[in-house]
Amino acid sequence: MALLIHLLACAFGTGSWMAINGLWVEVPLLVTVLPEQWYLPSYITIIIQMANVGPLFVTLMHRFRSGLLKEVAVIYVIVSVGVIACLLLAFLWNYTSLIAGRPHSIAFLILTFFLALVDCTSSVTFLPFMMQLQPQYTTTFFIGEGLSGLIPALIALGQGSGISSCANVSRKVNITTGNETMESTIFQLETHYLPPNFSILLFFLLMTAMMLTCLLAFFFLTRLPKVWDLSQQQLFPSSIVLNSFDYNLDEGTDSQLSTGCSCPKDPKEPGDILPQKVSYSLTKLTFIYLLVTWVSALTNGVLPSVQSYSCLPYGHTTYHLSATLSNMANPLACIVAMFLPSRSLALMGILTMAGTCFGAYNMVIAVMSPCPVLQHSQWGDAIIVLSWVLFTGTLSYVKVMAGVILRSRSHSALVWYGGLEQLGSLLGALVMFPLVNVYSLFKSADYCSLQCPA
Incomplete structure (x- = not known):
């Protein structure tokens, strides 16, 4: 029975950020098809920030209408929405509509909002639910949350999304000289995208299956024997209502309402790491909060908006590897x-300075697009992929340890953590969206036909 509980808790955890992580690793293939092209990551970034209305609504309902929302019912609703949205995305992702005379992926963007709504709201519902089980199962849930980023990345690696090659294509053109018009053949390089090992349709169907697995795991978890409740009451009595903030504060978790680390800010094992309470001066606390705000702005708003511009000049294979491997670094x-x-x-x-340096390199390469340094060198490809992996890995570690430190401080410290994390994420996204989509400070171009100075 214990093994079964662990498997169910892990499967339940994988649904927390599975959908959005799946979108990010599929972006290298989507930018080659959807009309937004290189702008697509910035659209996804701002949509995810807009989806925080979900956890905000849940929090306000708990604050002003406590007892109205049933926790189990809310989880059933959001996971079901995730299953339906993934399924619809599998069939509607490439549908476009004209807005102001230009095609846009309205269906994709709307469904992305619903997927982000599900994942953001899971941050204030899944963990409070799991806190009703014994601590060892909460740890397994955290492992599942980590897998919600790892599994889509492995699937995308197997898919080989967005890999391309350059082909020499002949074209006939008419050349006019004086009164004579002659037909001539010219040769030019064009990007030919290699077909993925399996389609985008199948990828999103796999994401649908993972979300459905999460839903089924939750269904069986709610029907477990009552012996798991530590207060010796029934595990899932009908009177249980949504009290996310109470659980989040009591158990020391902060909201994960962004595209940031989908792993525990307070790992429970081994040995409930660093559980002792430590006093920090106001200066040190201010320093920690500034780190949280800065790191969240970089990882959740600023750099994701320009990843296509920093990687695609090196080719779609490089973009594919940087997107998937950096997602695994989390x-x-x-x-x-x-x-x-x-x-x-x-x-x-x-570590924050190191991560910022890696992010600065990624940003500089994005600004130099479409002609960055070491463009046609394997060193350039390797450096940009490594820079993205180290950027994500170092700053993810900082965010995790900041959460652990603030948990030992006080409950309210974690509330400030979550608020500043969201503030940084929102500011980063709001700053970058107009720079990318309105003022067009970042330039795109076809990798193969691009003519850059030597």
């Missing part, structure tokens, strides 16, 4: 934080 950083925790503010500051 859960791996969470695992490292679980087994190698550190309260050192100096180390957090150093």
Whole structure:
């Protein structure tokens, strides 16, 4: 029975950020098909921030109409919405509509909003539900949350999404000289996209299956014997209502209402890491909060908006690898934080500076698009992929350890953590969206036909 509970808790956790993580790793293929092209990541980033109306609504309902929302019912609703949205996305992702005379992927963007709504709202519902089980099952749930980023990345690697090659194509053109018009043949390089190992339709159907697995796992978890409740009451009595903030504060979790780390901010094992309460001066607390705001702005708003511009000039294969491997770096950083925790503010500051340097390199390459340094060199490809992986990994570790430190401080400290994390994410997205989509400060071009100075 214990093994079954662990499997169900893990499967339930994978549904927390599965859909949005799946979207991000599929973007290298989507930008080659959808009319938004290189603008697509910035659209997804701002839509995810808009989807935070979900957890905001849940929080306000709990604050002003406590007892009206049933926790189990809310989870059933949001996971069901996730299943339906993934299924519709599989068939409607490439449908376009004309707006102001230009085609846009309205169906894709609307369904992306619903998927983001599901994942953001899961941050304030899934973990409070799991807190009713014994602690070892909460740890397994956290492992599932990590897998919600790892599984889509592995599927995308197997799919080989967005990989392309350059082909020499002949074209006939008419050349006019004086009164004579002659037909001539010219040769030019064009990008030919290699077909993925399986289609986008199948990818989203796999995401649908994963969300359905999450729904079924939750169904069976709600029907477990009552012995798991630590207060010796029934595990799921009919009187249980949504009290996300109570659970979040009591158990020391902060809201994960963004595209950030979908792993525990307070890992429970081994040994409930760093559980002792430590006093920090106002200056040190201010420093930690500034780190949280800065790191969240970079990882959740600023850099995701320009990933296509920093990677696509090196080719779609490079973009594919950077998107998938950096997405895998997130859960791996969470695992490292679980087994190698550190309260050192100096180390957090150093890692933040290192991550910022990696992010600055990625941003500089995006600004130089479509002709960055080392463009046609394997060193350039390797450096940009490594830079994205290290950017995500170092700053994810900082966010995890900041959450652990603030948990030992007080409950209200975690509320401020969640608020500043969201503030940083929102500011980053709001700053970058007009720069990318309105003022067009970042330039795109076809990789193969591009003529860059040597």
